[in-house]
Amino acid sequence: DTKTIGVSIPAADHGWTAGVVYHANRVAQLLMKEHPGLKVIVKTSPDPATQANALQDLEIQGIDALVILPTDPDPLVNAIKEVKGKGKFVSIVDRAPSSNDTSVRDLYVAGNNPALGQVAGEYIRKNSPEAQVVVIRGLPIPIDQQRQDGFDKAIAGSKVKVLDRQFGNWNRDDAFKVMQDFLTKYPKIDVVWCQDDDMAVGVLQAIEQAKRTDIKYVIGGAGSKDMIKKVMDGDKMIPVDVLYPPSMVGTAMELTAAAIYDQIPVHGTYTLDATLVTKDNAKNYYFPDSPF
Amino acid sequence: MSINSGSEGATIRRRSWRDVDLRAVAPFAALALLIVIGALVNPNFISITNLANVATRSAFIAIIAVGATFVISSGDLDLSVGSMVAFVASLMILFMNSGVIADPGLMLAAAMVLTVVIGSLCGLANGLITTVGRIEPFIATLGTMGIYRGLTTWLSQGGAITLRSSELQGLYRPAYFGSVFGLPVPILVILIVTAIAAFILYRTRYGRHVTAVGSSRDVARYSGIAVNRVRTIAFIIQGLCVAIAVLLYVPRLGSTSATTGILWELQAITAVVVGGTALKGGAGRVWGTICGAFILELVGNIMLLSNFISEYLIGAIQGSIIIIAMLVQRSLTRKA
Amino acid sequence: MSINSGSEGATIRRRSWRDVDLRAVAPFAALALLIVIGALVNPNFISITNLANVATRSAFIAIIAVGATFVISSGDLDLSVGSMVAFVASLMILFMNSGVIADPGLMLAAAMVLTVVIGSLCGLANGLITTVGRIEPFIATLGTMGIYRGLTTWLSQGGAITLRSSELQGLYRPAYFGSVFGLPVPILVILIVTAIAAFILYRTRYGRHVTAVGSSRDVARYSGIAVNRVRTIAFIIQGLCVAIAVLLYVPRLGSTSATTGILWELQAITAVVVGGTALKGGAGRVWGTICGAFILELVGNIMLLSNFISEYLIGAIQGSIIIIAMLVQRSLTRKA
Amino acid sequence: MTTTGEGAQTPVLSAERVSKSFGEVQVLFSVDFDVMPGEVHALVGENGAGKSTLVKILSGFESPSSGRLLLDGEPVSLPANGDAEALGIILIHQEFNLAEHLTVAESLFLGREVTRFGILDRRFMRAETRRILDMLGSHVDENALISTLAVADKQMVEIAKAISRDARVIFMDEPTAVLSREETDILFDQVRKLRAAGTSFVFVTHKLNEVMELSDRVTVLRDGQWIKTAPTRLLDSDSIAQLMVGRELSSLYPAKHEPDVDEDVVLSVRALSTAYVKDVSFELRKGEVLGFSGLIGSGRTEIMEAITGLRPRLAGEVVVYGEPLAAEGFREAVRRGLAYMTKDRKGRGLLLDEGMTANLTLQSLERHVRYGYLDPASEREAMARAKRRFDIRVRDDRVRVGRMSGGNQQKLMLAKVMETGPKIIIIDEPTRGIDVGTKQQIYHFIAALARDGCSVIVVSSEMPEVIGLCTRVAVMREGHLVGMLEGDDINEQTIMRYAAGLKRQAAG
């Protein structure tokens, strides 16, 4: 029988979301091959308002299930509830609204944002207990806040000191500028935490240009192929990376297909680990074909 | 030494009417064309639900663009409207979350009044900086854009601001999702706002002054028009329209963040221009603006409903369609 | 009847010269003020390294803004430059990754030529759509902005496009990070580009025509100036400047993504206006533009170096400073 | 075709059965016109007769709807966009055609800049500009921005621009409308010189004495029809005027109406100073017509604008009906019964992109408000009234004001100012670009206003106008009020002596 799954994800506006788009499309092809009657519609939206519109448009096309990775969860709750209210199967990926219960969704596949910060924080606390750290944040939206909170929790009570935090907008160029200024401002920096591999690219260039040797290492996040490669190759500046895989959207899509076809009870919450990628396990997470 | 013969006068009138009509009709023709394309792309497109959806969600941009029509007609420009939406909406939700008024109905009413006041004040600030400060509106409102956006970020401490009371939320929800005699509330609001705006622009002294100021500041001044006041009021009207858009926005998503309303200013300005108002200032076309806002929203909708466009290319196609819409408009106008 | 007495004429001449000078000086005064503030905020600010950093990284916006000075002087506007950077840079890197030329030096040279050609073509496209298509430049370039950005997203499949050959990267790196006689290459490029632009704008027939066209299309047309050609060439110059900015941008990070250059158009326009060029068209001030670009970059730099501003409020302060800079400029000009 | 009896020369440029319509409105009906080598051909007619249109067709700025143009006897189609200049055909526009952001020298050479090795030869162009301006006796600074120039100076620049080219035919559309007598004389000398060298001129004007003085032949248009072409020496001013309006004209100026000496003082200006004008005092009585004369740039406009609040005052006070008028702005002045009509109709007077009605009622919209909204019927009525009262003639009621003939724009502007129902009316250059017939109407109109108890200040550079209309004449020079003339003192010679600084009264 024919079924339709609508997939609503953020537009590819930086590396990680590009990965999301890549994996969503990849899994869509796989699922459609696997289930002949199945139609998977993947739609991208740049901001919450547009995404709310996209949900309406998907619904117009008569979907049976919705997989959504919200650009910003809270503003989308009402729109998601609309879909859910019509009896569709709803999976939310990665970003949870403040009231994340069964009235909103059936399935929640989560990357773990607080853990992403926490793992990074713990690594720093353990390996350089008295480190002076500068932080480059993403955009001022809740996921960013969750990562910061996780990080702060991890280093609370230790001698690790955060010198400064500024927004780098998950953008290489902005991260480059912010890092240049951090380097001017602080004569001694031990560690940079920039919670995103895209921004790490800019940070590394800024450090290289300044020829500063006091910085011991940089911790990014998400697991882009370039950074994983550096970890694999034993780059001293990038000793580890914290995984936050964009492929989680694929996981959610597979679980959703299973739910509507096989009536497998997949309700509930699936939280993916924020795995610490080290030189030893790096090759498991290296996908050279992905755009991210 | 002529006095026009009657018949000559009549011919003339007919000609110029045709002329005026076609120019005003052009955006509507582009809209019609788009609807036809949409119907071809996906049969679901032409359903009442879908068209109502599109009209409803164009409400924010449409209402903001009505305000922008005033600002642009008077020869200015306001780039801050997008961040003003975020700022005003944040304050509205924060006020409702503050719980200073126990009764939900009263609270909602107070919050709505507050929103309108704040919107007007933001507009006033833009107007004063531009006129009294004598700064190019482009730069002045780029500055306030940064300010409103920054304040929103600060208010939300980088996160989201969400309406907490579910009672209030339930009470307020119909303002976006409800309908009156089958007509969704937002569409009703668009119509009312536009009708009032058209009345002000075409049928009042102030509206005439706006056009005069936009066509020539000097002529306006030598005609005894308080140019700066007219310009400032246009900015206040813009602020009011933003506030009205916020009144519809908050019940829809129930929450705001620092990214709310990003790039809406460009969309609003595009709607105004696609609707036939010239950016130079002068004649404003309010109904055209609404039509422009629908066109923008339709383009996105058609793109989403069509399944053969790579999602990576959506931006490119959207851009092309705007250009094509303008070309259609031009060619229609030229034929007139 | 009248013959002005000679002395009267002389007074007027002196007065207007003084006037012109002060207006041109205003942005530099604002810049000086900022540097003083910066020095007070953080002693590191005034270090050569920091100032060189700031000047160097302002190169992209500065060079693009020089092109924008032409477009704006001729009475147009180009909103597509930011996405044009992304598009041109992507094509450049893809070409270098393609490996069609084995010799790295040759490959680099070919890529640079290609970049310049593509940049000019993009500018040409903008120019033709605006002039031949007779679409308001704001809308026309908003359309091409969507197109260039969309194509970039599509080329990169939403991700990043990274220069693969490390040999090429090593060869190319000095174009951004190198220096000549102690002067970082990007600063050198800014100076050369600006000097050439100033020469063209002030000392050639074409430059004169740009001013005339921006001042009044009709007058220019009646004077036998090919208005559309002048405007189109201004867009091509803008495209060229974008290409030059790309030539500096690619060696910096060796990669581009769909977010490269977002909002650079607004920054470039702001730089132009802060530099003293009026958005209405007419008089262009190339050196002022450069100064404007430095001011924008300095504001961000000072904010980061200062310790007392919440990271949430940076946008708000940045906005305020732009407004204040313009007010300083105005008050200086008014005193003249 | 007309033959002139001047020999069987071929005309340089001629029009055969040229008609022109804008849309469905025909403004020229099968007009014949020719220009002989080395002649000055005057083109006269009432406002809106089609003079500017004909001249634009002959210089390639408009193309005829039917009929053809001949250059040296050969049919041509003149290229649009001013490229006809390459053929030696040059038009000085009735409305200025200068870019505000350029300097005088830059404007003069716009479109044909002189370069050396691709670089602008600015020194040469400046020197050349200076030379031409000196030749015209103009002291305009060649480095001044056009935007800073007074109207008359802009006209001089236009003329200099035309003269500096190798022209075969120069069309001048009312070049003297904004010039003083002296400047006009210098211009005419240049014209005669160039004529002697073989250049032809077509000269559009409303000043019939100039026609008599300068031209060799006259062509009269009326309502877009060709009426007559004849050698000037066979005509006189009266007969030309009669041909233009199609009826006999009575005397141009109405009888003066002297107000009683004990009439109320309605406006009194005391020691008023602005940035340029110093210490000006005078009084205006009820029912009086007070003239302001002086050289160009003597500060007449500035003082009027300061009185009405359009320009900041530095010192002094203005008293209207015994109450001081605060300097806070023009609106207050209008509310108190003052009206000011600017001389710059294009830049400050009229919205060129709007229709007539919108312009007419712009200053007096409150009169058309019914229940809070504008009543279009009432506006239409006002428009019909104004058209009758000021004899505004257009062939298409919905024409954009920018496309109306210059004279009709002037009348519309006067109508607009009068719509506020003022009691004290300041008119800056009341008849700029207006034909004799209408001039007479406006003079009678001003006189009637005074008789009805209004007070009028007429600022004018046309001496006969001031002399013919006013019971008192103030003369300004370099920002000072140097004389207040009454009775027999009001004559050309005395005014001139004050204006040129040869004589001066103690400030009164």
Ligand SMILES: Nc1ncnc2c1ncn2[C@@H]1O[C@H](COP(=O)(O)OP(=O)(O)OP(=O)(O)O)[C@@H](O)[C@H]1O
């Ligand atoms: N582009 C146009 N579109 C429509 N009507 C026009 C246009 N140009 C001129 N007209 C009309 O043609 C008529 C003749 O105008 P023209 O300017 O030739 O008069 P004129 O003889 O120069 O008058 P004046 O002495 O007042 O300058 C006027 O009624 C004017 O409104």
Ligand SMILES: Nc1ncnc2c1ncn2[C@@H]1O[C@H](COP(=O)(O)OP(=O)(O)OP(=O)(O)O)[C@@H](O)[C@H]1O
């Ligand atoms: N020496 C001078 N210094 C400064 N400004 C001057 C000087 N001479 C003339 N001006 C300018 O000339 C203007 C006075 O011209 P205004 O238009 O008031 O004179 P007018 O008598 O009305 O002449 P017009 O016949 O041109 O209307 C002032 O605004 C002033 O700026």
Ligand SMILES: [Mg+2]
């Ligand atoms: Mg004329």
Ligand SMILES: [Mg+2]
């Ligand atoms: Mg004057």
